Amino acid sequence: MKYAYYPGCSLEASAEEYDVSTREALKRLGVELSEIPDWTCCGASAAEPVSSLLTLALPARNLALAEREAPGLDMLVPCSACYLNHLRVGRECASDRALPGRINEALGAEGLRYGGRVRVRHLLDVLAGDIGPEAVAARVNRRLEGLSVAPYYGCQALRPYALFDDPEHPRSMEPLIAALGAAVFDWDMGGRCCGASLMATRRDVALVSVAAILDAAAGADAIVTVCPMCQMNLEAYQSQAHHADTISVLYLPQLLGLAFGLSDQQMLLGKNLAVTDALKAKLRACEAASA
Amino acid sequence: MKNTRPSISFTPAPLAFKDQELAAAQDMVRACMQCGTCTASCPNAFAMDLAPRQMWRMLLFGLTQEVLESRTFWLCSACYSCTLRCPRGLPLTAAMATLKRLAAAEGDSANRKKALFYQEFMHNVEQNGRIQEMGFMCHYFLAMHDPLLPLEYTPLGLKLLAKGKLRLGGRGQRGRLGPLFAKVRSMEGAS
Numbered sequence A: 001m002k003y004a005y006y007p008g009c010s011l012e013a014s015a016e017e018y019d020v021s022t023r024e025a026l027k028r029l030g031v032e033l034s035e036i037p038d039w040t041c042c043g044a045s046a047a048e049p050v051s052s053l054l055t056l057a058l059p060a061r062n063l064a065l066a067e068r069e070a071p072g073l074d075m076l077v078p079c080s081a082c083y084l085n086h087l088r089v090g091r092e093c094a095s096d097r098a099l100p101g102r103i104n105e106a107l108g109a110e111g112l113r114y115g116g117r118v119r120v121r122h123l124l125d126v127l128a129g130d131i132g133p134e135a136v137a138a139r140v141n142r143r144l145e146g147l148s149v150a151p152y153y154g155c156q157a158l159r160p161y162a163l164f165d166d167p168e169h170p171r172s173m174e175p176l177i178a179a180l181g182a183a184v185f186d187w188d189m190g191g192r193c194c195g196a197s198l199m200a201t202r203r204d205v206a207l208v209s210v211a212a213i214l215d216a217a218a219g220a221d222a223i224v225t226v227c228p229m230c231q232m233n234l235e236a237y238q239s240q241a242h243h244a245d246t247i248s249v250l251y252l253p254q255l256l257g258l259a260f261g262l263s264d265q266q267m268l269l270g271k272n273l274a275v276t277d278a279l280k281a282k283l284r285a286c287e288a289a290s291a
Numbered sequence B: 001m002k003n004t005r006p007s008i009s010f011t012p013a014p015l016a017f018k019d020q021e022l023a024a025a026q027d028m029v030r031a032c033m034q035c036g037t038c039t040a041s042c043p044n045a046f047a048m049d050l051a052p053r054q055m056w057r058m059l060l061f062g063l064t065q066e067v068l069e070s071r072t073f074w075l076c077s078a079c080y081s082c083t084l085r086c087p088r089g090l091p092l093t094a095a096m097a098t099l100k101r102l103a104a105a106e107g108d109s110a111n112r113k114k115a116l117f118y119q120e121f122m123h124n125v126e127q128n129g130r131i132q133e134m135g136f137m138c139h140y141f142l143a144m145h146d147p148l149l150p151l152e153y154t155p156l157g158l159k160l161l162a163k164g165k166l167r168l169g170g171r172g173q174r175g176r177l178g179p180l181f182a183k184v185r186s187m188e189g190a191s
């Protein structure tokens, strides 16, 4: 299995642990990643409030590069906002026949051409669909017994295009968590918005969402995420959200890597902003049990 | 602060652009049947002054000024719940973003300030190719002219610093997006 890889800006900087754990976990699963050369920012959640054409032209540039440099490969994207931005280019071109021409006129400034041939895939889609829980279970050598994990999906991996999961009641992470030997924490906040960029523009409003999510996770050992913005909102503002106890928040591939026997250091667990001693103790117990 | 760029990207836009954006927003919600599902689905509705359902109606009635003075669309976090659930299948998240663009172009100073976050972000992308998170936040704080704002973010900044997360992203794409931005700007008719 091979994919064209679009890490996105966050994974190069503040979410380095997501990039490293994604690469490491996928390598153990026999997946090859070919990073798209010279990729640029997809516009995140800031392009659409500024320019409708730029909203599509920025991701289309990366898609054009992928078509040229990695023909025939699906594009794997770990960030949900980047994923949706790239995905919607094809979707919108399908419903507006003038759009591909406009996009290509813009990309012509750099001699690039978007042909709509790249399939855009979220990391979670690839893990749950292409790789699957059996293949994941086969790599596990440190079962995460006794760990209760709350799957957090956020918004843009699920909506508005419900391609690989139920957009209201997502479940795709559950078989993966179970494959690691951990228990799935039963809650209904997996698809609730984390506040996204409101955390920067209207923090008071975003904190209401974060508090609701953290409160609902009480009793879980960890929340796992599949997006750097969700991760940051849930891990960095726990005290402001008036949350009584810290709740560990990990990226899904970090959890995979730990169950595959990779160390805390290899999964850059030290970069996470919310990892409790209780979780670390449980991880050590899992380690001892499998030794 | 050294500020060498000509003006904030994409604003102010010429009148034709504003009319187009307004018409686009109205078209998006033309088929609204006022059921209220969008309002009920919105995680941020509690903080809005106009309920989304109500705002669509006002937009269609031509109460543009009242709509643009509202804070409702600025509170959209693009969760796509309303878009997913609207029984008429209307692209409501896109309509919210269109109103953000319109409000930024419309000229009212409160709206312009709210648009700054997005514009500073895009300005950073235009210059660097890949967003430089730290530089962007510094610029944003300066542009907001709010001396208390950076303080609000100091605890987070210190946390990130301690974790070695305030590092610079790749610099190799600096300037790469200049031609694309310029082309889009000329295509959209903004100066």
Ligand code: SF4
Residues within 6 Å of the ligand: B029, B031, B032, B033, B034, B035, B036, B037, B038, B039, B052, B053, B056, B085, B086, B087, B088, B089, B090, B092
């Ligand atoms: S959900 Fe759709 S039809 Fe119902 S009020 Fe909202 S926009 Fe109108």
Ligand code: SF4
Residues within 6 Å of the ligand: B038, B041, B042, B043, B044, B045, B052, B075, B076, B077, B078, B079, B080, B081, B082, B083, B092, B093, B096
């Ligand atoms: S997309 Fe925006 S307006 Fe719609 S429900 Fe989500 S936050 Fe509310």
